[in-house]
Amino acid sequence: MSSQPGEPATPRAADPNGSWxxxxxxxxxxxxxxxxxxxxxxxxxxxxxxxxxxxxxxxxxxxxxxxxxxxxxxxxxxxxxxxxxxxxxxxxxxxxxxxxxxxxxxxxxxxxxxxxxxxxxxLSGAEEAELSYRSVAQELGSAEALRVLDIGGGSTELAVGEGERLISSVSHPIGAVRLYERFVAHDPPEPSEVAAIEIEALETFQRGQPLEPYPILTGLAGTVTTAAAMLRELPAYDREEVDCKAFPYVQVRDLRDRAAQVTAAERCRIWPALDPARADVIVAGLTILVAAMKHCGAQVLSVRDRGLRYALIERG
CATH class of the missing domain: 3.30.420.40 (ATPase, nucleotide binding domain)
Incomplete structure (x- = not known):
C-alpha cells in the first residue's frame, strides 16, 4: 500500500500481535x-x-x-x-x-x-549511504555487483558493493534543494544554470571514489522515483508502476532537458504525477541523476522505491 505524497493514508486496524x-x-x-x-x-x-x-x-x-x-x-x-x-x-x-x-x-x-x-x-553521511545500500541489497539475495544512488534534498549518497557486502560509499554535499537554491534564479532555469548544476555535480562526484564504468545504476528516493513516474507518463504516482522499472540514460537525459525548458507550473500540467511541492527542484535533482550516470558510466537506471527506511525496519 502506498500513497501520493501529502495525501492522508487510510489506516487499517492495529495488528493484534503488535508486529507492525x-x-x-x-x-x-x-x-x-x-x-x-x-x-x-x-x-x-x-x-x-x-x-x-x-x-x-x-x-x-x-x-x-x-x-x-x-x-x-x-x-x-x-x-x-x-x-x-x-x-x-x-x-x-x-x-x-x-x-x-x-x-x-x-x-x-x-x-x-x-x-x-x-x-x-x-545519521552521519556514512550511515545514510550504508542504509540506502542495504535497503536494496537485503532484498536481492545475490552476490551481484550493485551501485546504489540516493538523491536527497541536501546530500546524495553513492554506494558500491557486491550483494550485501558494501565495498565503499560516499555521502556527497549535493542535493536537489541545495543545488536549486544555489544555482537557480529563474523559472524555467536558464541553460547556464542547468549547466552549472551539472558541472558542480560531476566535479563533486569526481572528488569522491574513482569508479570503473558499470552499466547499471540503481536509484532511490524522490527525484528518481518521480523521474520514473514522469517517464512512464503516469496520471498519478503509483509505487507499483515505478519500482523495479529500468530506463536508458538517453531517456533520463532527455527528460531533464525537456523539464528544464518549461516552468514549474507547466511541469505539473505535463506530468501530473509530479508533486507540485517538488516541481521547482526536480530539474536540479534530474541533473544530479544525469551527472551520476555519467560518473558511473551507467547505460541504464534501475529504479527502486525504497530507501534507508526499509533498512531500518528490523526483522522480528
Whole structure:
C-alpha cells in the first residue's frame, strides 16, 4: 500500500500481535513514513507515505533551520505518530543532511522528540549511504555487483558493493534543494544554470571514489522515483508502476532537458504525477541523476522505491 505524497493514508486496524513497525525518515525536502512487518524474508508493507515539508530550506546557505520549516515538519510528525499508533506501532525516527548542516538543530530535535515520544537519531553521511545500500541489497539475495544512488534534498549518497557486502560509499554535499537554491534564479532555469548544476555535480562526484564504468545504476528516493513516474507518463504516482522499472540514460537525459525548458507550473500540467511541492527542484535533482550516470558510466537506471527506511525496519 502506498500513497501520493501529502495525501492522508487510510489506516487499517492495529495488528493484534503488535508486529507492525514504523520508521520515519526526516529528510531535507520530505518526511517519509514506512509501516511494515516481516514474514521470513518477505516484507509486508502497510503504508509508505511521503510529505514534502522542506525542512532544510535555505539551511545550506544560512546554517539555520527556519522556524516555519520546523513548524511544517513537526505538524507532519504529529500526524505520522497518530497514524503509526493506529497500527499499534511506535515510530523510530532518523534525520539526515538538512539537520546535520544546521547550527540550530536542537530547535528541531527537541520538539520533534517531544512530539514522537522518543529522540530522533541524527545519521552521519556514512550511515545514510550504508542504509540506502542495504535497503536494496537485503532484498536481492545475490552476490551481484550493485551501485546504489540516493538523491536527497541536501546530500546524495553513492554506494558500491557486491550483494550485501558494501565495498565503499560516499555521502556527497549535493542535493536537489541545495543545488536549486544555489544555482537557480529563474523559472524555467536558464541553460547556464542547468549547466552549472551539472558541472558542480560531476566535479563533486569526481572528488569522491574513482569508479570503473558499470552499466547499471540503481536509484532511490524522490527525484528518481518521480523521474520514473514522469517517464512512464503516469496520471498519478503509483509505487507499483515505478519500482523495479529500468530506463536508458538517453531517456533520463532527455527528460531533464525537456523539464528544464518549461516552468514549474507547466511541469505539473505535463506530468501530473509530479508533486507540485517538488516541481521547482526536480530539474536540479534530474541533473544530479544525469551527472551520476555519467560518473558511473551507467547505460541504464534501475529504479527502486525504497530507501534507508526499509533498512531500518528490523526483522522480528
Amino acid at each position: 513497525r514504523a520508521v520515519i525518515d526526516i529528510g531535507t525536502n520530505s518526511v517519509l513514513l514506512l509501516i511494515a512487518r516481516w514474514h521470513g524474508r518477505d516484507l509486508e508493507i502497510a503504508l509508505d507515505q511521503a510529505t514534502i515539508t522542506r525542512l532544510g530550506k535555505g539551511v545550506a546557505a544560512t546554517g539555520v533551520l527556519a522556524p516555519e520549516s520546523i513548524a511544517r515538519t513537526l505538524a507532519v510528525l504529529r500526524q505520522y505518530r497518530e497514524t503509526a499508533a493506529q497500527y499499534g506501532a511506535t515510530p523510530m525516527a532518523v534525520t539526515t543532511e538538512g539537520v546535520r548542516l544546521a547550527n540550530n538543530r536542537d530547535d528541531f530535535l527537541r520538539p520533534a522528540a517531544e512530539v514522537l515520544g522518543a529522540p530522533v537519531r541524527l
